[in-house]
Amino acid sequence: MHDHILTLRDQPQWLDRAAAWFHAKWGVPLDAYRESMAQCLRREGPVPQWYLAADHGEIIGGLGVIENDFHNRKDLSPNVCAVYVEEPHRCRGIAGALLNHACADLAGMGVDTLYLLTDHASFYERYGWRFLCMAQGDGEPKPSRMYVHQWNP
DSSP: OSSSSEGGOOOOGGGGHHHHHHHHHOOOHHHHHHHHHHHHHHTTOOOOOEEEEEETTTEEEEEESSSSSSSSSSSSSSSSEEEEEEETTTSHHHHHHHHHHHHHHHHHOOOOOOEEESSSSSGEEEGGOOEEEEBTTOOSSSSSEEEEEEEOO
């Protein structure tokens, strides 16, 4: 499957590689990822957080948790964002492992409810997320699906 799930705040040496990897996947400016990840490392609060799936020293997946994933529902926070698994590694439970790790980690810091904006219609239900409502992504032509996850260990 994968070597392990990394929590960036515990593995700061991954910051530059992680920022570049997320930038390449999503096109968000590299400095925005670096800034968010540096804030994560300062441990000023539970958000933002960043998580990676690594296989033989290579990033094969990742996700973040930020206050708002660029949508109009500012009351639904914090948000899982930038969920991505490299194509050759898909369908192996890596996204689920990342999601579960992030939810458990945030719950350990007192944040038991997370939100996620996506165009996927059924993927996240497999991992305990439930559809909440439609939300308008910044600059998007049509609304996307907003999911919620509440941690119940």
